[in-house]
Amino acid sequence: GQQLNQSPQSMFIQEGEDVSMNCTSSSIFNTWLWYKQDPGEGPVLLIALYKAGELTSNGRLTAQFGITRKDSFLNISASIPSDVGIYFCAGQEGMLTFGGGTRLMVKP
């Protein structure tokens, strides 16, 4: 099925470092979402973006909705061990279309 192109696939960083991941699509979406999924659990919504060009923050997380409505990025500043998990981008047009995920590992 269709998926968004999400990169990188995995990252292994030192605690305190900043992280950036992004997502691109060949299709336009009116809403972009970023979710985090811990092992054995469902995805948890981090940030929702509703307007092209919108830049939104949620604590140490910042996400932007691309002007073309075909891309988005997520930044995490000053990473901590509990940031470990898999981050998914998703475009919404009724249903959600997900990226393949970015697995984040943080070394204390």
Next chain:
Amino acid sequence: ETGVTQSPTHLIKTRGQQVTLRCSSQSGHNTVSWYQQALGQGPQFIFQYYREEENGRGNFPPRFSGLQFPNYSSELNVNALELDDSALYLCASSGPGHGETQYFGPGTRLLVL
């Protein structure tokens, strides 16, 4: 916690069997969407129910079927199970408007032997 619950948490079945998974949506939500997540991949959309009617379907065969009840809870039924049906099945609820942000339950892990 999103308020979306799913049961059972884990299930083991054999090929050819049938399975029913259940989802209770968050209070005030009237839309339930179901997703299949294979190991190491992002979730794939199966179908969506809005006010008890199917409101969109992904690329899944007819042996995947569903229901939504008047209280907006939902069931996913899979007939003639195949090995490739082994996955985490997620439901997400949203509403009350159409196209609103979806909140996920913890999922049901299905293993088909």
